[in-house]
Amino acid sequence: MPYIPHTTxxxxxxxxxxxxxxxxxxxxxxPSKFRLKADALKMDKGLSESEAKEKVEGVANSNRVFASSxxxxxxxxxxxxxxxxxxxxxxxxxxxxxxxxxxxxISQGTLQAIFxxxxxxxxxxxxxxxxxxxxxxxxALAEAVMLAYRAKREKKKTVIVPKNLHPEYDAVLKLSLAxxxxxxxxxxxxxKTGEISTASVKSHITPDALCVIVQSPNYYGVIxxxxxxxxxxxxxxxxxxxxxxxxxxxxxxxxSPAELGFDIAVLEIQSLGNPVAFGGPYAGVIVTKNEYVxxxxxxxxxxxxxxxxxxxxxxxLATREQHIRREKATSNICSNQALVALxxxxxxxxxxxxxxxxxxxxNYALAHYAKEQLEKxxxxxxxxxxxxxxxxxxxxxxxxxxxxxxxxxxxDGFLPGxxxxxxxxxxxxxxxxxxxxxxxxxxxxxxxxx
Amino acid sequence: MNVKNDLFYTKDHEWVSIQGDxxxxxxxxxxxxxxxxxxxxxxxxxxxxxxxxxTLGVVESTKAVxxxxxxVEGNVTSVNTELPNTPDKLNSDAYGAWLVKIKFTKKNPExxxxxxxxxxxxxxxx
Numbered sequence: 170m171p172y173i174p175h176t177t178x179x180x181x182x183x184x185x186x187x188x189x190x191x192x193x194x195x196x197x198x199x200p201s202k203f204r205l206k207a208d209a210l211k212m213d214k215g216l217s218e219s220e221a222k223e224k225v226e227g228v229a230n231s232n233r234v235f236a237s238s239x240x241x242x243x244x245x246x247x248x249x250x251x252x253x254x255x256x257x258x259x260x261x262x263x264x265x266x267x268x269x270x271x272x273x274x275i276s277q278g279t280l281q282a283i284f285x286x287x288x289x290x291x292x293x294x295x296x297x298x299x300x301x302x303x304x305x306x307x308x309a310l311a312e313a314v315m316l317a318y319r320a321k322r323e324k325k326k327t328v329i330v331p332k333n334l335h336p337e338y339d340a341v342l343k344l345s346l347a348x349x350x351x352x353x354x355x356x357x358x359x360x361k362t363g364e365i366s367t368a369s370v371k372s373h374i375t376p377d378a379l380c381v382i383v384q385s386p387n388y389y390g391v392i393x394x395x396x397x398x399x400x401x402x403x404x405x406x407x408x409x410x411x412x413x414x415x416x417x418x419x420x421x422x423x424x425s426p427a428e429l430g431f432d433i434a435v436l437e438i439q440s441l442g443n444p445v446a447f448g449g450p451y452a453g454v455i456v457t458k459n460e461y462v463x464x465x466x467x468x469x470x471x472x473x474x475x476x477x478x479x480x481x482x483x484x485x486l487a488t489r490e491q492h493i494r495r496e497k498a499t500s501n502i503c504s505n506q507a508l509v510a511l512x513x514x515x516x517x518x519x520x521x522x523x524x525x526x527x528x529x530x531x532n533y534a535l536a537h538y539a540k541e542q543l544e545k546x547x548x549x550x551x552x553x554x555x556x557x558x559x560x561x562x563x564x565x566x567x568x569x570x571x572x573x574x575x576x577x578x579x580x581d582g583f584l585p586g587x588x589x590x591x592x593x594x595x596x597x598x599x600x601x602x603x604x605x606x607x608x609x610x611x612x613x614x615x616x617x618x619x
Numbered sequence: 620m621n622v623k624n625d626l627f628y629t630k631d632h633e634w635v636s637i638q639g640d641x642x643x644x645x646x647x648x649x650x651x652x653x654x655x656x657x658x659x660x661x662x663x664x665x666x667x668x669x670x671x672x673x674t675l676g677v678v679e680s681t682k683a684v685x686x687x688x689x690x691v692e693g694n695v696t697s698v699n700t701e702l703p704n705t706p707d708k709l710n711s712d713a714y715g716a717w718l719v720k721i722k723f724t725k726k727n728p729e730x731x732x733x734x735x736x737x738x739x740x741x742x743x744x745x
Contacts, residue, residue: 322664463659 235584238606243560243597244388244587245306245335245415245437246445249528250600255442255515264511269504270470273483280482283470283507286514290456293420294412294434295427299456300467302510303502306437307338309453310382310413311345312466312500313435316455317380317409318351319464319499325379326351329408331365333358333387335415351379363391363553363562370399380409383431386419389595390536390560391553400430409433416440418599419558421529426456433457442516443509452506452513462486466500528600532559535607536598542611543596548618552593560597565618568592574617581613620740621648623714628736629690634714635730642691642721646678648713649740654680657709662698663719669695671727675719678709690730693723 175183180192189195196204216224240248259265263278270276270283283301290299303309314328328346330339332355342353357369370381381403385393393399400410412426412434418441426434439451457465463486471485520528536559543549543563548570552562563586565571571592578585586596598607622628627635632650636643651657659679669675669689678685697720702708708716731739 463661 236582237601238603239582239610240584240601241586241596241598241610242445242584243390243416243599244589244595245337246451247416247418247440247559247597248445248599248601249418249440249442251442251444252516252519254519255512258515259508259512264508267507269507270484273481277482279507280470280484282511282514283505284472284482285518286510287470289514289517290436290454293417293425294436294456295425296432296434296456297459298462298465298469299454300465300469301505302438302452302454302507303467304453304506305449305451306413306415306435306439306453307335307341308345309437309455310338310411310435311342312502313411313433313455313457314342314346314351314380314382315349315500316433316457316461316464316466317411318349320409320461321379321407325377327373327375327377328353328379329356329370329373329381330354331356331358331370331382331384331387333363333365333389333391334382334384334413335388338384338413338415356381359555361553362394362555363387363389363557364393364395364555365399367395367399367402371402374402374406374408378403378406378408380411380433382411382413384413384415385423386414386416386558386560389553389555389562390557390597391555392419392423392558394556396431397424397429404430404432411435416558416560418525418529418532421525421527422533423529423558433461438510438513441513443512450506450509452509454510464499467502467505529558531600532598535600535602535604536560538604539596539598539602539607539611542607543614546611546615546618549614559599560595562589562593562595564593566592570618574614577617578610578613583610583613585610620652620737621714622733622737622740624733626714627690627730627732628739629688629727629730630739631688632740633687633690635690635726636717637726640693640722640724641696642693642723642726643717644675644687644690644719644721645717646687646709646713647736650685651710651713654678654685655682656680657706660702660706660709660718662700662703663695665695665697667695669693669721671725678706687718689719689721690727691721691723692725693721696720696722 237248267279270279273280287299287301303312328351330342330353354373356373357366358364359366365383381399383393383396383399385396387393403410410431412431414420415437417436417438434456436454437451438454443451455465468484469486470482473481473483475481540551540561544551548566550564552564565574568591571594575585575588586594589595628647632647634645634647657678657680661677663675670692671689673689674686675689676687678687699717702716
């Protein structure tokens with residue numbers, strides 16, 4: 170696409186047409202104190218390439234990079250192995266530089282990749298139909314609530330959110346749902362198990378209850394063992410159950426949302442081939458039943474045949490995207506996280522079905538090994554008793570002890586976990602750890618809490 | 620283009636059949652031919668109260684998405700529940716495939732008869 174700037178004559182002609190003397194005059198409606206003055210951007214003289222490189226490298230070197238086997242941080246962003254093939258495949262210019270596939274005749278590769286992604290998401294969740302991906306798990310969850318809202322013809326406005334939902338997801342829900350007048354009520358957790366309290370969910374089921382959200386594994390890493398009951402209770406009361414999974418590798422060994430009776434599932438797919446890097450780019454996805462397909466935000470790619478009978482892919486459903494009918498759009502999403510989703514598709518195809526199950530089991534086994542070792546340490550307790558996947562909460566005797574342990578572990582090269590509450594820490598263990606790295610971590614902790 | 624004599628018509632290309640205090644609404648043969656293959660129909664809920672000009676639902680074809688509107692004021696008494704599963708009936712039998720029945724108290728005074736509507740679509744295409 171050529172970049173053709175306006176000439177001074179062009180600008181003069183345009184200003185004459187609209188009766189303005191200068192470009193500045195176009196901005197008169199903005200009070201002058203808010204307008205950027207010409208001399209406000211005091212920029213230094215440029216740097217040479219080698220100077221610029223040195224400067225940028227200096228900034229980059231101030232990052233502290235933790236060895237993968239010493240990274241025990243999770244809390245919504247998980248450090249998993251990323252096969253090198255992903256970067257090579259996704260880095261191909263056909264994928265890397267492709268624009269959104271509005272024209273099927275020139276976008277078959279991109280469309281097929283999205284179609285396969287959707288197929289994989291349906292298989293992971295057991296549900297009928299998946300969109301092409303969205304910004305991230307948290308925004309996808311907000312969109313899923315809006316889907317439920319439309320499905321119930323915008324009549325019910327109470328959203329039941331568990332207190333053990335990822336706090337950032339909770340914050341995004343609050344921000345996104347407020348303009349629609351939806352109310353969030355929080356279901357308590359069982360302080361012993363770390364699971365959502367079924368009794369508390371029940372107490373919030375009123376005629377105005379629209380949907381109930383269940384995150385499993387939840388923010389504390391605990392599997393919601395009553396998820397199936399909660400889904401059944403909700404459906405019996407005409408409330409839509411929504412399943413959220415932030416650590417999607419867990420689906421390799423725990424029941425799928427469809428098996429648990431959920432009609433809508435939201436996944437964050439960072440775990441599947443995407444690095445943990447300053448929170449992004451990540452991608453979310455909504456997978457649901459056929460009956461909700463028309464309310465599903467985003468786009469869906471479908472398989473069809475061209476006039477010669479060859480297999481072909483097209484943007485089948487995008488009718489609710491903002492660019493088609495803006496005033497009727499169900500969401501402000503106009504595209505999808507194609508490249509991040511592609512990474513996940515490539516990841517899943519490289520890992521394979523058996524590999525995926527194995528990966529889950531490895532995460533589970535290593536995390537349980539870590540928990541057992543930590544439990545033996547005097548001064549450390551495991552906060553919740555519920556079944557967990559690859560993350561759990563450890564509690565220290567006091568805040569001071571935790572702080573000492575945290576900073577000391579960091580000095581030893583560990584990213585120890587995420588400090589949580591007064592005296593606890595969220596610890597995640599993935600396949601990137603080894604028995605040995607866990608032992609070193611536990612030994613260090615033992616020293617620091619003594 | 621098929622325009623039936625015993626019906627009333629709107630500028631948005633809906634047909635209206637008035638029987639007593641019940642109005643039956645559909646889309647015209649002209650509308651379906653302009654839209655092309657219709658693949659989706661969204662209908663209102665029975666019991667919804669509507670005014671003249673309110674959106675009743677959505678008709679979607681492979682080419683376009685269009686709302687259809689109420690030409691009367693009243694309450695929706697029934698909807699054609701077969702249509703969401705067989706939207707192509709709107710193409711094959713536009714005047715048989717009704718969308719919504721409304722028990723009405725008022726109607727749009729600008730409804731056209733068959734002759735006026737035929738002229739209207741002719742003008743629109745000039």
